[in-house]
Amino acid sequence: MPLEKIKVIAFDADDTLWVNETFFRKAEEEFCALLEEYLPKEEANKLLFDVEMQNLPLYGYGIKPFTLSLIEAAIKISNGNMTIDLVQRLIEKGKAMLQEPIELIDGIDETLRRLSEKYRLVMATKGDLLDQERKLINSGLENYFHHIEIVSDKTEKQYKKLVKHLDITENEFLMVGNSLKSDILPVLNIGAHAFHIPFHTTWAHEMIDDKIDHPNFRSFAKASELLQIL
Template sequence: MSMQNIKVIAFDADDTLWVNETIFRSAEEELCDLLTDYMPREEAGKLLFDVEMKNLPLYGYGIKPFTLSLIEAAITISNGDMKIGLVEKLIEKGKQMLEEPIELIDGIDSTLEELSKRYRLVMATKGDLLDQERKLIKSGLERHFHHIEIVSDKTEKQYKKLVRHLDITENEFLMVGNSLKSDILPVLNIGAHAFHIPFHTTWAHEMVDGKIEHPNFRSFTRASQLLEVL
C-alpha cells in the first residue's frame, strides 16, 4: 500500500483517542448488580443490550441514550416494581459518566503531534454532539485537528460526504479507528484507506466476523506504530 497519496488522516474518538468503552461496561455491571434480586446478571446484561439495540435508531449513540436504556431495562427486569431510588441511582450514574475524566490512549498525543506536521488531521466520530465536543476540549487534543466531524452514525454516505467536504479524493483519505464496523469497512468500501488499532474491549454492536483482506487496510497494536509507515 502506497502512502504517498494520503493528504488527510481522520481519527475516531472513543477508544481511539481516549478510553470510553470501559466506562459503559462498568455501568452495565452496576445495573446487573442492582437487579440481581429480579434476574441473573448474565440475563440482565443481554436484556440491556436488546433494549439498546431497539432504541438505537431513535436515540442514537452516547451516554444520554445509554442512560435512558438503563432505566428502561431496569423497569423491564423488575416488572415495573423497582423503587424510585433505583431510578435516581441510574440517572446519577449517567451524570457520573458524563463527568468522567478523560484518559488518553497511550501515545496518541505525541503521534498526533508528529502527524499534524505532514498531514491535515480530522476527528471523525459519532455520538452526542455536546458530549463529544466536551470530551475533545477536556482531552487537550483539539489543537491537532484541522476539522471536527460528529455524526449520528458512520456510513459510506457520511464518509463520502466528508471526503467531498475536505476537497480530496477517496484515495487521499485515511481513517484510523478501533471499530471494524464503523471505522474500517465503510471506508474501504468507498475506496479510501483504513488503519485499525483495536481497543481491548469492544461493544458487541461494533463486532464483525471474519478477517479483512484489502490492499488499503492495515492493523496495528498501538498509535505510535503509525509513525513507522506515515
C-alpha cells in the same frame, strides 16, 4: 498501497483517542448487580443490550441514550416494581459517566503532534454532539485537528460526504479507528484507506465476524506504530 498520496488522516475519538468503552462496561456490571434480585446478571445484561439495540434508531449513540436504556431495561426486568431510589441511582450513574475525566490512549498525543506536521488531521466520530465536544476540549487534543466531524452514525454515505467536504479524493483519505464495523469497513468500501488499532474491549454492536483482507487495510497494536510508515 500508495500511502504517499494520503493528504488527510481522520481519527475516531472514543477508544482511539481516549478511553470510553471501559466506563460503559463498568456501568453495565453495576446495573446487573443492582437488578440481580429480579434476574441473573447475564440475562439482565442481554436484556439491556436488546433494549439498547431497539432504541438505537431513535436515540442514537452516547451516554444519554445509554442512561435512558438503563432505566427502560430496569422497568422491564423488575416488571415495573423498581423503586424511585433505583431510578435515581441510574440517572446519577449516567451523570457520573458524563463527568469522567479524560484518559488519553497511550502515545496518542505524540502521534497526533508528529502527524499534524505532515498531514491535515480531522476527528471523525459518532455520538452525542455536546458530550463529544466536551471530551475533545478536555482532552487537550483539539488544536491538532483541522476539522471536527460528529455524526449520528458512520456509514459509506457519511464518509463520502466527509471526503467531498475536505476537497480530496477517496485515495487521499485515511481513517484510523478501533471499530472494524464503523471505522474500517465503510471506509474501505468507498475506496479509501483504513488503519485499525484495536482497543482491549469492544461493544458487541461494533463486532464483526469476518476477517478483513484488503490492500488499503492495515492493523496496528498501538497508535505510535503509525509513525513508522506515515
